[in-house]
Ligand SMILES: Cc1cc2nc3c(=O)[nH]c(=O)nc-3n(C[C@H](O)[C@H](O)[C@H](O)COP(=O)(O)OP(=O)(O)OC[C@H]3O[C@@H](n4cnc5c(N)ncnc54)[C@H](O)[C@@H]3O)c2cc1C
């Protein structure tokens with residue numbers, strides 16, 4: 001057992017966990033942040049995507065202890081109060097989800113994509129960049145639309161700040 | 162996953178000392194091979210020693226006649242490094258094709274080489290450019306490093322610290338990715354040194370892991386062009402054959418990927 005200290009969604013947290021504990025289990029079971037999902041055991045589906053120090057990673061493939069001292073953001077940490085993050089709003093407006101299981105991972109991966117590409121995103125790039133996130137429902141079409149829509153909104157939001 | 166004890170050393174020496182104290186210790190870098198294998202209970206290290214936060218293992222530096230990529234540098238950092246893009250753009254491109262963005266944010270070059278998966282990308286670049294693998298004990302030439310499926314010249318507890326890539330006059334990489342895993346069904350790296358020597362390495366194709374392709378090397382040395390490979394035929398002997406592609410299919414892929422790599426190299 002070790003005490004793992006890290007920052008999650010802006011708050012300092014500390015959890016006593018076994019060394020073999022995965023970050024996704026610390027988030028879901030110790031912190032009750034169950035928005036981060038587990039969809040596979042092969043590190044391929046992306047349902048568990050969170051940001052560590054600003055980069056999208058698969059939290060099922062990181063030990064909680066490896067994340068000690070890091071800044072973690074989950075799907076619960078991106079809205080501002082009642083105001084959805086522009087990526088969340090775009091997924092809602094564009095029907096970018098059906099069952100919703102992949103959605104938290106899709107949104108965290110997509111925010112990272114927009115951060116890396118800024119305004120230079122096109123459809124082909126979004127499809128390519130979402131290779132690590134699997135959706136069994138939507139056929140991806142409306143997910144891609146949502147990301148492109150959000151990229152525009154995030155640029156506007158940034159300009160306003 | 163079986164129980165284990167996690168360690169976070171802050172230097173290479175401390176990591177090596179921890180390794181020799183552990184009963185069945187393993188190094189952990191990006192964890193994008195080791196953790197999936199531990200989750201499947203195919204590995205059960207008593208101790209995992211995290212190399213991922215050791216500062217002396219991270220970064221890319223220009224060196225006299227090439228670049229040095231330190232072992233715990235992530236695929237993302239190699240793909241986006243200005244130094245790599247300037248000196249050996251084919252290597253940055255190769256790194257940008259590994260897995261998906263989240264995999265590239267964690268996985269490292271040292272972990273990929275130590276693991277020597279027969280379908281991994283980096284081994285092709287290391288072998289084709291005649292790079293040198295540096296460890297905490299010695300330097301190992303690429304031709305001596307890869308020893309077949311998942312095995313290398315590394316001794317127990319030896320740590321890869323960096324890879325030194327010499328500059329090339331021309332270099333290119335092309336991969337036919339497995340559509341689900343993104344690993345190479347076959348990937349080919351072609352390289353021509355400033356003195357005109359040509360080395361070509363294929364990954365994903367052989368039952369023995371990464372290998373050089375002498376027939377393509379000879380044809381490109383005589384005439385560096387995709388067309389020069391039209392008449393070359395690659396034997397299917399010893400090539401992998403599975404539900405994704407027969408040995409004959411992979412033999413043809415070696416040629417086609419080599420042609421695309423030459424075109425990309427210019
Ligand atoms: C979904 C998915 C898709 C992938 N797709 C690809 C792909 O397309 N192409 C590809 O090439 N790879 C692919 N990979 C593998 C990925 O690139 C791994 O990150 C890489 O192979 C291992 O690097 P790591 O840093 O994660 O190593 P780890 O998993 O931390 O370690 C792997 C092994 O190397 C040892 N090790 C690590 N660092 C060192 C060192 N410095 N010295 C000595 N030993 C060391 C460890 O002890 C362990 O045995 C994929 C992985 C996943 C999960």
Ligand code: FES
Nearest residue numbers: 039043045046060
């Ligand atoms: S649960 Fe992490 S990739 Fe599937």
Ligand code: FES
Nearest residue numbers: 098099135136137
């Ligand atoms: S919306 Fe159901 S898996 Fe994507």
